[in-house]
Amino acid sequence: MLEEFVDSYSKDLILACFGDEAELYAEDFKITESFYRKYSTTLLENIDIIRNKTIVDVGSSTGVWSVLMCMLGAKSVVSIEPRAKFSNGLKKFTNKHNFPITCVTDFHTATSDYIVDTVVMMQIADLIPDIVTFLAKLKSNTDKILLNTELHSHVPNDQIEVVLRPNVSLRHGFNFSELDTVDSVTGNQTDIFKAIEDPDNGLYLMYNYGANYFQTIARYLGYTVEKNYTTEYDEKTNSSIYVINLKS
Amino acid sequence: MSGNYVERLRISIDIENQTRKDQINPTISLGLNDEFYSHYTVTNDFDTYSFDAIVYTVGSQIVQLKINELEQDSWRIGQIYIRDLRIHGISVGMNLYSSIYYPVSHPDGHTEMPSILCLGNRGLWSFQIDTPLHENTKDWKIGLV
Numbered sequence: 001m002l003e004e005f006v007d008s009y010s011k012d013l014i015l016a017c018f019g020d021e022a023e024l025y026a027e028d029f030k031i032t033e034s035f036y037r038k039y040s041t042t043l044l045e046n047i048d049i050i051r052n053k054t055i056v057d058v059g060s061s062t063g064v065w066s067v068l069m070c071m072l073g074a075k076s077v078v079s080i081e082p083r084a085k086f087s088n089g090l091k092k093f094t095n096k097h098n099f100p101i102t103c104v105t106d107f108h109t110a111t112s113d114y115i116v117d118t119v120v121m122m123q124i125a126d127l128i129p130d131i132v133t134f135l136a137k138l139k140s141n142t143d144k145i146l147l148n149t150e151l152h153s154h155v156p157n158d159q160i161e162v163v164l165r166p167n168v169s170l171r172h173g174f175n176f177s178e179l180d181t182v183d184s185v186t187g188n189q190t191d192i193f194k195a196i197e198d199p200d201n202g203l204y205l206m207y208n209y210g211a212n213y214f215q216t217i218a219r220y221l222g223y224t225v226e227k228n229y230t231t232e233y234d235e236k237t238n239s240s241i242y243v244i245n246l247k248s
Numbered sequence: 249m250s251g252n253y254v255e256r257l258r259i260s261i262d263i264e265n266q267t268r269k270d271q272i273n274p275t276i277s278l279g280l281n282d283e284f285y286s287h288y289t290v291t292n293d294f295d296t297y298s299f300d301a302i303v304y305t306v307g308s309q310i311v312q313l314k315i316n317e318l319e320q321d322s323w324r325i326g327q328i329y330i331r332d333l334r335i336h337g338i339s340v341g342m343n344l345y346s347s348i349y350y351p352v353s354h355p356d357g358h359t360e361m362p363s364i365l366c367l368g369n370r371g372l373w374s375f376q377i378d379t380p381l382h383e384n385t386k387d388w389k390i391g392l393v
Binding site for chain 2: 010013014017018019020021022023024025027028029032034035038062064166168169170171192193195196
C-alpha cells in the first residue's frame with residue numbers, strides 16, 4: 001500500500017503542502033525506514049481501530065497519516081491542524097483525490113466538535129497544554145485513543161519535563177496565551193529575527209513525558225490501556241504507543 | 249529514486265537588499281561545497297534566489313553564498329541580509345543562526361563571525377547540512393512526517 005501512496009499520492013501531497021520549491025523532493029520521495037516503522041507500528045498494528053472507523057487526526061500536520069488511514073479503509077477522517085499552510089494544502093490534495101477527509105484549520109480543542117470511533121494523536125501529545133483535561137474531555141467524543149508519543153528515558157516514570165522553544169520550525173507548538181500573534185500563513189508566532197531580538201517572543205512549551213505517564217493518567221481518568229509498547233524509529237528516536245479504551 | 253545520487257536539493261535563499269541608490273548592486277553566487285551553480289545580481293529590495301544541486305555523498309555538505317568582489321569601487325557594493333533559507337520549500341528556521349560568515353574585508357581575511365546574517369560588502373556565507381536531509385530527525389527536519 002505504501003507503494004501505491006508513493007506512486008499515486010505523495011507527489012501531490014508534498015507540492016500541496018510545501019509548494020513548488022519542493023518539486024525535487026516530491027519527485028524523489030521514497031519511504032524511509034523510519035517512515036515505514038511509524039506506519040507499521042502505529043497504523044498497521046492497530047488496523048482494527050482504523051478500518052471502517054470514523055477518526056479524528058489531531059494535529060495532522062501535512063495530513064500524511066490521515067491519507068494513509070483512508071487508504072487503510074477508514075470510513076472518514078477529520079484532520080485538525082492549526083497551521084493553515086498544511087490544512088489548506090491537505091484540502092487542496094483531498095479535493096483532487098476525493099479522500100473522505102475533512103480538513104479543519106483549528107487547534108486540538110476542536111476535537112470536541114466531532115463524535116468519532118477513534119481519536120489518533122500521532123506525535124502531538126507533547127505540544128498540547130493540559131493534556132489531562134484534553135484526554136478527560138475526549139470521553140464524550142470517542143471510544144478509543146491511538147496515541148504515539150516520543151519516549152524520553154531521562155524523564156522519571158510518571159513525570160513531565162517542560163522545555164521552552166521558539167515557535168519557528170517545521171514542527172512546533174503554540175504559545176496559547178498569544179494566539180492573536182499567529183501568522184495566518186506560516187502558523188508561526190514569531191520569525192527568526194524577532195526571536196533573536198526578543199527571546200521571549202513566540203515561545204511555546206514542549207512536554208516530555210516519562211515512560212509511565214499515560215498509564216498513570218489513564219488510571220486516574222478511569223480509562224483502560226489496552227496496548228502499550230515501545231518502538232525504535234531511528235538511533236535518536238524511541239516512541240511509546242498506546243491504545244486507550246475510554247468506555248470500558 | 250533513479251540514478252546513483254544520494255539526494256537532489258532545491259535550495260532557496262530570501263535576500264533583503266539594503267543597497268542605497270548610490271551604491272553598486274551586489275552580485276552573488278550560490279552553490280554547494282565550493283561548486284557555484286547560480287549567479288545573480290541582487291537588484292530588488294527583497295527577492296528569492298534558488299539553485300538545484302545533486303549530492304552524491306552521505307554526510308556533511310556546505311551551502312554557500314558568495315558576495316562577489318569587483319575590481320574597482322568594491323567598497324560601494326551594497327549590503328544584503330539573508331532573511332531565510334529554505335530547502336525543498338521548508339525553512340531551516342532558527343538553525344539559520346548556525347551559519348558562518350567569512351568577510352573578506354576583515355584584516356585577517358576569512359574570519360568566522362557566527363550568528364551574523366548581515367553580510368556586509370564582500371565575503372562568503374556558509375551553512376552546513378547533512379544529507380540525506382529527509383532522514384534528519386530532531387533539531388531540523390524536512391519531509392512529510
